[in-house]
Amino acid sequence: MPHLHDGLLLRSPADVDPAGLWVEDVPAASTSAAAERRRATELSRPALDSRRVLLRYDDGETDLVVVTRREISVSTAAGPVWGLGDGSGPTSRLDAIDETGDETGWLVALLVTLQRYDPESAPVVGTPRGAFSADLTGPVRAVRLVPTDQPAAVGLLFCENRVEGEYLPCLAPPFPLTVSVYHDDRGPRLRLDHSAALVAPEIAEQFARHLRLVHRQVLRRRDAEVADVLLMDDNEVLRVAELGRPAPPPIPTASTIHAAFQRVALSTPDSIAVTDGTDQLSYRALDERSDVVARSLRAHGVRDGDRVGVCLDRSTSFVVTALAILKAGATYVPMDPAHPADRRNYTAEDAGLTLVVTPEIVLPQEESVLGDADGDTAAYIIYTSGSTGRPKGVVVPHRNVIALLDATRDEYELRPGDVWTWFHSSAFDFSVWEIWGCLLTGGRLVVVPHAVSREPDAFRDLLKSERVTVLSQTPSAFAQLLSVDHADLAVRLVVFGGEPLDARILLRWFDRHPETRCRVVNMFGITETTVHVTAQTVTRADALAGSRSVGPALPGWHLYVLDASGRLVPPGVAGEICVGGAGVAAGYFRREELTAQRFLPDPFRPGVLYRSGDLGRLRPDGRLDHLGRIDNQVKIRGFRIELDEIRSVLLEDPRVSAATVVVRRDDPGDAASARIDGYVVLIEPADTREIRERAARILPDHMVPSTITALSELPLTVNGKIDQERLPHPAPAPSVVDSTPTGDELADQLRTIWSTVLGVPVEIDDDFFELGGNSLYAVRIGAAMRAEGLPTVRLRELYRHPTVRGVASAVRGS
Amino acid sequence: MRLTGKVVLVTGAARGLGRAIAVRCAQEGADLVLSDVCADVGGVPYPLGSRSQLDHTAKLCRHEGSAVLVEETDVRSGESVRRMVASAIDRFGQIDVVVNNAGIAAPSGRPVHGITEDEWSLMIDVDLTGAWRVMREVAEGMCERRRGSIINVASTAGLVGYRHFAGYVAAKHGIVGLTKAAALDYAPMKVRVNAVCPGSVRDVPEFEGAMLAEIARALEVPVHEHEKTFVEAQPMNALIEPDDVAAAVVYLASDDAKQVTGSMLTVDGGFSAR
16 A cells, blocks of 8 residues: 555654654554554644654554644635536636725625525634634624634635735645735735635636625625625626526427327327237327217216326326326326325325226216316326425426427427337326327337336336337436346437436446437426426436536526525525426415415516425536435534435445435434445445445545445335335444443543543544544643543553543553 | 647557547547447457447547547457558548557456467457557558557566466567567568556546456456555556556657667556566
8 A cells, every 4th residue: 555645744854843743653554444544534634733643564664754734724625515616726816806905804704605605514714823703693793703623615815915016825725715815016906716626717706706795795784684795796696597597498389288199199190109018009099099088087077177086007098098187178196006095095185086097997988078178277286295294286287298398309309209118107207208208299108017117127128129219217217227238228318307316327328328329318307397307418428427417407497596595596506496487387286385385486587486495506507416305414413414425435336236325313312323324236245344444435434324234126116216214224333332421430531521622422432533533632632631630641542542441441551 | 749640549449548548649639540349249258348438538539629530340350450440541541650459358367277269269369469450450551651650558467477367468478579570570661669568557437447357356356455466566556547558658659759669668667677
């Protein structure tokens, strides 16, 4: 293994302040991963004083590493979450400003700007004198700077004196984003130096602009509430509002689903419309048969605007029935027979169904007139489970479905001759795309029976024998297909939906189906916005980069990203994804209050906006990054945890083909008992401890899963998404945390000292270094022990036994 | 820009070392002919470079400003190689540099008597004869133009032996011999022939390299253990990066190396020095 010199500040021993602290490491093999990690931790701590670290290896060799005092304590953690950087190396930009003002004004302006960029974290700004934070709840004038020892990703270098010539505040930016304010011979200057790897130039540019605007308000609007300080001026707000609307809406080609269907049926009457293995129907036959059923429904008492349940398996009958319900002027409410009876009964009751069509039902064969429907008539109601409360019915009008097809037909060349699968539960709105996407563009719809959808081999055989060309899948279901040989398929378009896509799983697909022959599109969508909202064609480059982009809004749809107060946030900044335009549903069925909460007037255009509850950010080019559910944002011991990021690291392991991560609490009332459990599907037999070790080398400590459990496959819900309820409880973690008092007075006393000094809860077997300990903390612990009248422990004893238990026994031994 | 105006043909360019070489040549101003087999080959126990990977390499090179021709070529077939060279001449009018990079590392992992007739033939066919087929097609044109540089990607396995890799070692020693003989054949015509001998090259995710992983698999040891063994055996204590090899290729391709022919340039951190 390479030794530890990389990236450290090395000096010859002569450079060292003799007062520097000596730290002697315990002998351990240079290749021991644990020792390696411990040393790296020790050496990367920002130090207030120079110190020399003697690293001993068990082969008798030593390395003397000198960690010099760092001028400014720099965050070694990842840079700003809103950075969007993808370049590398330092970059700088320079703006003329009106006045330099004073340092405090700029610190306050920076803190306020930072808080807007990342409301979840307490803002910290570093300076050469140390870092500052502030309570930003009151008016601007009341903001008081508070010193903090939290790491700062953004720093301010303020130069009071006017400097002659061209002033260069820093050669290498000491912070990922370094703001310098000074006055040179050309006037007052605001300079931004940033690492382009962490902060994209566009983002740095807007940050400087926002900072200047905020600074002006800090100086001039001192009585304003901090919460009311504006980040963007009106022009910029309009520009950002326009950014989420990349294409104008297409002109509607029909008013209702059945009218659009009939047009297709007239042009290709003899093509097969739907086939389910036992039965197949041509477009003409489907049209005629649904007419008959529609008349029967009317004769049975179904009237315009009524809701009719369809409790049928995926089949030609389902399609006939749904189309008949639309022709009868009514609204279809799909009820998956695979769902529990309770859920179906709830749906039937809540939707106030006139009738439920089941396989047993016999409808009167009578003549009757068809119903009347227009674009605003509800076409279907699909029930979605929120994270809280009972499922709610989302009412989607005909025109939304027409708009969805108008937005995609040309771009994806959806044509007669295509063969689509109907894979997903009818009660999951991805099926709306599968059924009507196919039937309104003249394709042939191949019903995938439930059993086949659960068997990757059988599903592959079906794709092959039916020569399927358009495949819509949740990423979890697709991952199962990838686990079998999938070379000989005719698929020309894969559409992902329903779940976030980790693009890396696609590399294996592309190897068999190059992008020139099969287009892969990731669509982000929500039931409340009619299946899809955005679309991103995924390439090998995206897959290699693990891109999170879900692309720009579909033509006719538009996006805003809003903060908690409903203000637009700038590109790059995370907020709630809100969707407007042609796909927004009519609301929740008979839930006026909830509808009013989630469906709001669009502040920038006529129409309604749906608040998705999903976290995302717009990129400067108008594409959306989807960052997960807002209510899934998890904090463990104060750290924000990105479950997707952990999953993504697990997936990078060449031995892992699928992965998921959940957070569990042993004690639901105690946040400290929260723990991350990882689940993986292995390509080849492997020790899950090694997989955890690998993840621990990449992830910050607080994001390393406590357990990794190998499963033969990840359990899926009927909708093809990962079913967290059915993930087994993990095997007990290797090191059991003992959180109760130990009964050992000395140990408890030491725990208190450690946790006071380290600022984190300490258990008796916690590793000093993993808790964030370093040589300075060790010295402070020594001082605190002396203050309590305890015998002190030599540093090397602490390093040799870096736990409370170890130190306690060393104290007893001395 | 050391390769401005040169047309460089790289075989096995879909991923790994081939991709790194192609991108580096593009950065140095070359136009490129990129080929790979884009199919699995019976007898090779791992997936070979795919069309999608080859297209991605081409995209990366075009991003650097190069004109790129992509060819699906099986170096086991003289006809396939002839077609590739003809298309390249058709498109660019000349080929200035050939990088014979296509190669396989497995089937391996057994002692000499454990290798089957077919396995032996396959290894020699791809790793040795493949390079000869490409040279045969391009040499005449280069000789006529009195310029050209052929770079064969050999290996430290072309200089020393490795246990349980007899086929690979024999093929790579063959490449070294072929390089020396060809250098003498073509020296009067100012066509240079050299080899690079990389040590263990790290599988870099962005290049989608798979060689080290496949060698480890052939030896039935975990990749990281295999890496460790190599790092420990190598005087500079590091794996070779694909870019390190690409830089050596660029040197041999460039006019900086105008007096260099018949040489074996090791890029192995000192491995073969002891």
